[in-house]
Amino acid sequence: MYFTKMHGLGNNYIFINLLENTLQEQILPTLAKNLSDVRFGIGSDGMILICDSKVADFRMRIFNADGSEGKNCGNGLRCVAKYLYDHQFIDSTCFTIETLGGIVEVHISQENTKEVEFVTVDMGEPKLLKGMIPMKGDPTTKTINEPLTIGGNVYYLTCVSMGNPHAIMFVDDVHNVPLETIGPMIEFSDLFPERVNVGVVEVKNDNEIDYRVWERGSGLTMACGTGACAAVVAATLNGKLKQNQVITVHLPGGDLEIHWDEHNHVWKKGRAEYICHGEIKLDYFTKETML
Numbered sequence: 705m706y707f708t709k710m711h712g713l714g715n716n717y718i719f720i721n722l723l724e725n726t727l728q729e730q731i732l733p734t735l736a737k738n739l740s741d742v743r744f745g746i747g748s749d750g751m752i753l754i755c756d757s758k759v760a761d762f763r764m765r766i767f768n769a770d771g772s773e774g775k776n777c778g779n780g781l782r783c784v785a786k787y788l789y790d791h792q793f794i795d796s797t798c799f800t801i802e803t804l805g806g807i808v809e810v811h812i813s814q815e816n817t818k819e820v821e822f823v824t825v826d827m828g829e830p831k832l833l834k835g836m837i838p839m840k841g842d843p844t845t846k847t848i849n850e851p852l853t854i855g856g857n858v859y860y861l862t863c864v865s866m867g868n869p870h871a872i873m874f875v876d877d878v879h880n881v882p883l884e885t886i887g888p889m890i891e892f893s894d895l896f897p898e899r900v901n902v903g904v905v906e907v908k909n910d911n912e913i914d915y916r917v918w919e920r921g922s923g924l925t926m927a928c929g930t931g932a933c934a935a936v937v938a939a940t941l942n943g944k945l946k947q948n949q950v951i952t953v954h955l956p957g958g959d960l961e962i963h964w965d966e967h968n969h970v971w972k973k974g975r976a977e978y979i980c981h982g983e984i985k986l987d988y989f990t991k992e993t994m995l
């Protein structure tokens with residue numbers, strides 16, 4: 705079984721092309737966990753499968769480093785789009801990809817080179833109701849800067865789903881937040897029955913924010929595409945940014961351009977890069993325990 709390792713701003717995944725191959729469903733969580741292990745595996749933030757779709761041009765499935773399946777992956781989508789176009793699985797520069805969080809449209813741009821340089825994704829509409837995140841409480845209400853007690857501390861959270869759930873809070877300095885401690889506390893809080901991705905945002909000016917993330921199922925990562933979209937939506941809902949502006953989101957792994965447009969769609973533009981290609985010995989990577 706061949707794999708390609710790619711990253712979007714340091715958010716790195718092992719991609720497996722299932723357009724020409726199959727894998728048994730029951731091995732997928734273990735495979736994702738083992739591939740992601742830095743010491744016994746390849747090392748990654750998770751595994752992404754590129755599949756056929758009945759309702760879109762292609763389908764993407766994302767598994768986090770702990771083997772849990774996510775519903776969407778903004779950085780992964782750009783990588784999948786680049787892979788499909790570069791490997792000539794499609795020759796149109798605009799096509800659709802189905803995810804568990806919905807169908808998105810991707811646009812390829814080659815501004816300076818023959819290879820795909822940037823990918824812009826229409827990530828669709830943000831979902832704000834508690835019932836859609838999902839989180840505990842009245843399912844018909846939104847969570848906008850709501851004080852919530854988690855682990856004995858109060859956090860002011862704004863919750864946004866971009867296909868997957870994000871809890872966002874605003875801070876004075878994103879680099880001075882112990883995300884490795886508060887991230888898992890909020891991720892596993894019983895307020896979020898399906899767990900949650902946790903982000904901190906510092907608004908720099910009308911067009912720029914800093915954003916760091918603790919990802920559900922993968923921990924601290926260098927970037928999160930859906931999270932960057934959620935961060936811009938959350939900042940706009942809190943009156944810290946204006947809608948229909950292109951916002952540069954600075955993440956530890958690089959920058960994304962996010963635009964929440966007047967039609968309520970969130971657009972995301974950024975790079976995707978290859979790291980390496982290789983071959984996986986399935987027997988080794990599907991062992992229940994690698995120790």
Ligand SMILES: N[C@@H](CCC[C@H](N)C(=O)O)C(=O)O
Pocket residue numbers: 715766768773774775776777778779780868869901919920921922925927928929930931
């Ligand atoms: N890094 C991703 C999101 C991956 C899934 C997430 N951890 C979840 O379980 O919701 C991105 O770029 O969006």
